[in-house]
Amino acid sequence: MTNISGPETPAIVAEDVRKAERTDRIVGTVQRQGALAVLIVVLVIALASFPNFRSFDNAATILVAAAPPMLIALGMTFVIITGGIDLSVGSLYVLGGVLAAWASQYGILAAFLLPLAVCGAIGLANGLLIAYTRMAPFIVTLAALLGARGLMRAISSEGSNTYLVQSDALRKLGNGSFLDIGYQVWLVAALVVIGMVVLARTRFGSSIYAVGGSEDAASLMGVPVRRTKVWVYVLSGLLAGLAGAINAAKLGSGVTVLGTGMELDAIAAVVIGGTLLTGGAGTIAGTIAGVLLLGVIQNLINQVGNLNSNWQQVISGTFLALVVVAQTYLVRLRRVT
């Protein structure tokens, strides 16, 4: 905006800075906040029409339930901004839970370290394969989805063996609360804030956007493309493992029948949050809105009550389509210049 050009150098880009900038800003804001706008609308309607929705407890339940998906979607946001995708998170989530429950016999620290180590290692394998062999992320992580589930079944006698959480500290973490809001919500909030700072304020964050925006350009500009890619998958794996661990803490056991379709929910949340699947753009704030939106919709469908489960599916599908279409049009509204 400020025109610092010296008197003798003529302004080369003499476009109408004012209008271009305004359009730009609005497009950016709406794209980033479209999910938030939809979320607010939905919340207002829900508050007005469902008395049971209006309680603090209900809000706390929604937040606690949204904690693991939030972690997974956080990792997914990083991955998707680089232009990748991670289908393995659902399996890693279950695996993380089983490992955490098993390791809890050695204390709470072990209960976190083991799932983080194993899921991080699988994320690392994903990342290495994707970064160094140029195999499509979709297919590499699809294989990891199968592999991690196989591993989970292998260590739980084909899933029939549910390990119980042995550590009281871990159970407490899962079901205790601070200011009446579950510990896990605070933990997730802290990680989300760290994630935001990393993405917006560190060189690693810049690299993530650069890799997704244009991989070739990024590598020519000296961005460590491969290292960045490896790291986002490691992060995604770690976060999925952690999500599994905090979920195990809440459930008190390493439940093996979880997590199917979790990766698709996470992708949906991220996309609803305005992150482009093609990479290069996206925000964590949007992802938060996306995750909460899905959680609230679920809660509302229950509030309506006594709906046959199949109708519930039809309604969720329709709602998903409506939200994404609305979001797209909000963005488009300003694009037509």
Added chain:
Amino acid sequence: KSEDSDTASSGTAPSAGAQVVQSASADAATCTLEQFGGTKIDLKTAKVGFSQSEKEANPFRIAETQSIKDEAGKLGITQLTTTNANSQFNKQISDVEQMIDSGVQLLVIAPLNSDGWDSVFAKASAKKIPIVTIDRKINATPCKDYLTFIGSDFAEQGKRAADEMAKAMGNKGKVAILLGAPGNNVTTLRTSGFKDQIAKVAPDIQVVFEQTGNFAREEGQKVTEQLLQSNPDINGIYGENDEMALGAITALKGAGKKAGDVKVVSIDGTKGAVQAIVDGWASAVIESNPRFGPLAFETATKFFAGEPVGQDIIIQDRQYGTDNAKADISAAY
């Protein structure tokens, strides 16, 4: 996938298929309102929540949910909320928590999994909400974490299937197991019960093949097709639910087998499976009864009235064989 999916026709035929409680031994543990620490309420005006685990996409689940709703209607319970977790365990947990938040006073839960209910118990016990779990048991302390369990004994079902299989095969031969969905308690118990009993009553029967058919007819069929290629000398197939067994029968027909060449025994008691006995393709079907409504509310009424109720209410499952299939098919669901 469900452990019990079935052929057409839902609804309840109260007279034909009502659940019957196994006569409990005298010293069986009971629970009273006092022991549990709850307050007396009138069910009619109470808020009641029912959490279903799987989609109402198969007769067992349809019959189960319908039976709860019908019975509530019959008893004049107006504030019944039902949720369905669509086979997603975390959703079932938050469904139940949401119902607790909204102030339900009695919870009936068909759990998706036996473990993992810590957070629900924490919330429910704080408010002293009694929980009746139906069809699958929860691994926790009755009369404390939850009130009582009403359902079948899955290991027992497996054992009875083994007895029938041994009988049908003349105590010798090779048998294949079509397992249910991996990781499911029902699968585990129906498998262990069957294998233990076979080893006991018919040691000459070898279990040569165990593959999952995920409780689904199509997968039961596919797995059986492969099985018949690699083990053409198989004599018996144990399906951990009727659906897989029916898939197996289709595969047997496709492979040119005749009715009775391979003995088929399964669990559930759906019309289709019982019909297969009549047609000669299946040897026996062990029932697993889904009509929990009357028993669940009867137990709750007794409990709130201060009477002791059993902590473990095991229902009697009937069984169909060549002798009674034709006559009793109307009782199948």
Added chain:
Amino acid sequence: MALLEVADVSKIFPGVRALDSVSFTLQPGEVHALVGENGAGKSTLIKVLTGVYQPDGGELRYQDQPAQFGTPMDAQRAGISTIYQEVNLVPLMTVAQNLFLGREPRNSFGMIDRGRMDREAREVLAGYGVTTDVRRQLGTLALGAQQMVALARAVMIDAKVVIMDEPTSSLEPREVQTLFGVIRDLHAKGIGIIYVSHRLDELYEICDAVTILRDGKLVHTGKLAELERIKLVSLMLGRDMAEVRREGATAFSGEGTGDESAAPVLRVRELNSRHKLHDVTFDVRPGEVVGLGGLLGAGRSETIKAIGGAYHLDSGEIEVDGKELKKPTPVRAVKAGIAVQPEDRKAEGIVPGLSVRENIALAVLPRVSRGGFVSDSKIDEIVDRYMKRLRIKASSPDQAVGDLSGGNQQKVLLARLLATDPKVLLLDEPTRGIDVGAKAEVQSLIDELAGEGLGVVLVSSDAEELVEGSDRVVVLRDGVVVGTLTGTEVTTEDLMSTIATEAHREH
């Protein structure tokens, strides 16, 4: 003492020897031109020098030490900074982020200091005459401005060697002068510069030494001043000097072919598009080449795309051959006889994965098919005709277009347009980034097509090309037609003054 030196490097791609024992030396403070036809191996040599590719043979020495760069980052750290020919920035990131990517200023907590980054970015860019909000997405900037950002980025690090691969291909004359100012500065500081360009004037203006590549082989290296222009061209093309001498600066005949009295084949009336186009009006008669002049961002590309139905119009009328084109879409425009050659060949022109054959036939599939089934013989006929006519060099019609050199890609694109039998050709920078030989061929082709009665609209940032190629020039500024040059007015001077005076009057 050489700054950067390679001896006998080779680079082999499947099917091509892109570099064949090439040696090259760069002295400190030298501006070294690297020239050659499209596909001669210039970009490949640069990529080998900067660690993008590993050579299949040969040796690299930097500051008299044997060197090997595994990645572009290694080369950058060692002080070799490069503006690559193609993509080199990230369009979705802001201008400032692009400028500082990988070396962002950080505060004491190790976090990126956004405020400082933006401030410094503004200051740096102002030095290159670019004044814009540095928090804008780079992709929304005009190509020229993007190129300037890339340049600023390359020069900002303490480089000892700056490599520029066709930096001026999307720059305005004025921007080119700014660039040259920067080069002279670097030169004075003793920094070595490798400069790749197809514009010979520029080479002679700014370079000291020259290295010429042909088909991946070194054909000449030495002082540029000692090499006659004609000689340079003949070395590049591997052709006889006399043959080259016969042809002028551009291959345009310079003779008007338009018929003054004929009814216009294209009538454009009062095109309006929010913020970009305002009442743009002009005619094109059959056989006429109408140039669209103006600075970057003047709206030339938008005008062309709007006529081709690919840019949103709020109002306006377009008539082709007397018939109105209602609600233009690309499909309708092609049907009406309009063919558009977009500015960005890679992103909007060719389909790189498909063969030459399929690219040429792409727009006319219904015509070469019956009942939805394509007829190979009909396609072959068309492909054969245009490959011959445009002298497209490909190993076979089944070669993927992405593997061709820039000039040949451009010709394939033109062939696709011509195959639709258009009445009007809209050409946006048809000779950008293609070598002298191919350029001449394209230019004479444009003449030839106009001679056959097509109406042609020509956009070119090369003022000489625009002036020599056009019968008339319509000058745009900020989406407004500010003047039309006809007859003897069609000169570079008149063009510049029209742009300049109108610009003054507006401010």
Added chain:
Amino acid sequence: MSTETVATRPTLDTARLKAWLPKYGVYAAIVLLVVYNIFFTPYFATWSNLRIQLIQVAPIVIVALGMALVIGTEGIDLSVGSVMALAAAFIPLYLGYGVVAAIIVALLAGVAVGFINGVLVAKVGLQPIVATLALFVGGRGLAVVISEGKLVDIRNSDFLYLGSGDLLGIPVLVWIAAALVLVVGFVVRRTVFGRRLLAIGGNRPAAELAGLPVKRVLIMVYVVCAVLASIAGLLSVARIQSSDASSVGLLIELSAITAVVVGGTPLTGGKVRVLGTVAGAMLMQLVIATMIKHNLQPSTTEMVQAVIILIAVYVARERKTR
């Protein structure tokens, strides 16, 4: 899987191998697996076994064909399983009006779903994975609503002929799949639609500017994919002799995508390998069959599948040329 020879300097032979492997690696893998089975799996080399494998793979092949077309346009379709469920739900409802009527209704359901997907992708501009996710979730729900959650036994023998009948000693199901492979192969290679589809996948803006009816082609592609899925759905119903909307085609989208990618079609669009897709489906089928025949547990099966997918895709991966 044959190993790639590592050489310091590319010689002609390794170059040839490198060019050959991506194209034919999947066939080589099939051959290896078959050879292994012939030696180590009893009763493998029998006609009836081949027959079973072909029958089982047929529905996946049919779905994968449509998926390959969608992937060729740089899209993806998650809703195929739900389409199969919808087709399955309609069959028993309309079988009373005759086999043809039932089939037409099932196909129309496919057309409708494909149309919605196509419009969401082409006109609204949603990203394919999200656009089809909506119907992935909602479609099956709708199917189960339509069928009222009931599993219905099918007894119409004409209809069952499609699933279990033979023609000239070969199952009808296999004939149909083979015919569809030929048709799709022909469409991709020889029709205007096929060429346009590839151009759109290769460079959509270019295809738009060249005046191709991009939106129409995209909608068509999704319709074709959904119709193929509904064919697979009705054939599955005919094969298992009952219609169960809640289970038919469950998770088939992943099998189909795997088949397509293992078969060498890149997810980045612009290219469709029809025979490769068939081979990809066949390879995965053989892997699963081998596991089952050797009575391995699901955990092992899953892990082995993961490894085989990785190896197959690694070998078939496109080397970056540009």
